Amino acid sequence: MTHGVSLVVLLLCLGLMCPLVNGIFMDKLASKKLCADDNCVYTISLARAEEDYNAPDCRFINIKKGQLIYVYSKLVKEKDSGEFWAGSVYGEQYEDHMGTVGYFPSSLVSEQHVYQEANKTVPTTVRNLRKP
Numbered sequence: 001m002t003h004g005v006s007l008v009v010l011l012l013c014l015g016l017m018c019p020l021v022n023g024i025f026m027d028k029l030a031s032k033k034l035c036a037d038d039n040c041v042y043t044i045s046l047a048r049a050e051e052d053y054n055a056p057d058c059r060f061i062n063i064k065k066g067q068l069i070y071v072y073s074k075l076v077k078e079k080d081s082g083e084f085w086a087g088s089v090y091g092e093q094y095e096d097h098m099g100t101v102g103y104f105p106s107s108l109v110s111e112q113h114v115y116q117e118a119n120k121t122v123p124t125t126v127r128n129l130r131k132p
Contacts, residue, residue, distance in 0.1 A: 029059070029084055029103065030075035031125065034118035040073045040086075044118045047071050047087070047109035061089060061102030069109060072101065074118050083107065 036042040049063040063069060071087040084103040 028124070030078055031123060032076040032121050033073040033086070033124050034076060035073045035120045035122050036116040036118055038120055038122065040122060043070050043072060043115050044074070045071045045111045045115055046090075046113045047085075047111050049104075049109050051108045053104055053108050055102065055104075059103055061087070061100055061104055063089060063104050063108065068112070069104070071111070073122075074106065075103070075124070076121070085109070 033040065036044050047069045049065050049067045049069065052065050053060075053063045055062050068090040069087040070090055071085050073086045075084045075086070077083045083106045085106045086101060086103050088099055088101045
């Protein structure tokens with residue numbers, strides 16, 4: 001029994017020295033984005049998905065053909081990157097995804113209604129936090 005306990009303690013020590021999970025570096029999508037306001041909280045437009053899209057990582061959202069999406073910002077395209085918008089899905093059929101904000105390719109949607117122009121350029125690396 002004590003031999004088994006010693007083995008468990010040894011395995012735990014080895015596990016602490018060699019973590020099982022390593023951070024994954026994700027490429028930056030863009031350095032600037034277009035928004036309707038300085039904090040990118042106001043809705044720019046309502047878009048409809050023309051195709052399904054499966055998110056490749058946690059920065060993106062899944063969208064289904066026909067689904068409505070509220071658009072909050074539009075990334076400014078840089079050299080080899082695609083053009084991505086940030087938004088949240090909307091619709092009764094996909095309630096489990098409502099409120100989730102993420103990126104999706106702009107080429108897969110069509111804007112249905114523009115609420116306000118995205119005329120504010122905001123850096124993607126600066127977080128606009130309200131001071132207490």
